[in-house]
Amino acid sequence: MLHKLLHLAVIMDGNGRWATERNLPRSEGHLKGIDPVKMLIRRAVQHPDIQFLTLFVYSLENLKRPLQETQYIQDLLINCLQSDLEELEQERVFVRIIGDVAGIDLPVRYVSNPKLVVNLCFRYSGRWHISNIVNRLLAQNQPCTPDSIQSMMVADLGPDPDVIIRTGNEMRLSNFLLWNLAYSELFFLPVLWPDFSESHFDQVVTSYLKRHRRYGTLGVDDG
Ligand code: FPP
Numbered sequence: 001m002l003h004k005l006l007h008l009a010v011i012m013d014g015n016g017r018w019a020t021e022r023n024l025p026r027s028e029g030h031l032k033g034i035d036p037v038k039m040l041i042r043r044a045v046q047h048p049d050i051q052f053l054t055l056f057v058y059s060l061e062n063l064k065r066p067l068q069e070t071q072y073i074q075d076l077l078i079n080c081l082q083s084d085l086e087e088l089e090q091e092r093v094f095v096r097i098i099g100d101v102a103g104i105d106l107p108v109r110y111v112s113n114p115k116l117v118v119n120l121c122f123r124y125s126g127r128w129h130i131s132n133i134v135n136r137l138l139a140q141n142q143p144c145t146p147d148s149i150q151s152m153m154v155a156d157l158g159p160d161p162d163v164i165i166r167t168g169n170e171m172r173l174s175n176f177l178l179w180n181l182a183y184s185e186l187f188f189l190p191v192l193w194p195d196f197s198e199s200h201f202d203q204v205v206t207s208y209l210k211r212h213r214r215y216g217t218l219g220v221d222d223g
Helices: 015-021 026-032 034-046 067-090 126-139 146-157 198-210
Strands: 007-011 052-059 093-098 116-124 163-166 185-188
Touching: 007 034, 015 026, 026 034, 026 067, 034 052, 034 067, 034 116, 034 198, 052 067, 067 093, 067 116, 116 126, 126 146, 163 198, 185 198
Parallel strands: 007 052, 007 163, 052 116, 093 116, 163 185
Antiparallel strands: none
């Protein structure tokens, strides 16, 4: 059955190792990691089906790293938003931040009728997001059911990702979109994030289209 790629999620792993392999400080790996982010946004905008791109920028667990690294990533994020938001708006790309960011001044700019929504998950974890939604439902006196939680997830992030890519040769989800990845197609790539290229993107898209998605039901060939 033909299935489209509407939502792509990415765990961008391997910046630190990329830098260490070159005897550079880890911050250089994070800086270099901006290039594939820009490439991916460009490719997603050009793609006929992709409407949502969700990127794991920094987890709540990453906050246990040295303060210097945490501050560096936050400053990098703010600088990127300040320098690129205007151009992204012209391209009809709406960038929004998802995470525990109360009290942090992050520049955002609402874009109506976007071609692409980019969710930057910053100070984010899957368990935090589920409990945040449950608390919002309770505060509104609404029942917590799979459907009510799902509709808030869709409002926050868009429909469940069709594909999740993790780079960096690690095969785990690291508390990313725990609710949303129930039926996503998983791709674990041995490439370090700063080396993620257009050809990696193309290979994933081609391979995804060949997969059979059954969502727990039986496929036509299953007898
Ligand atoms: C994982 O590599 C990467 C991060 C924790 C940060 C991701 C940030 C970027 C790609 C750049 C910033 C992005 C934006 C949109 C501003 P790691 O440090 O865990 O690598 P390692 O596993 O090799 O140590």
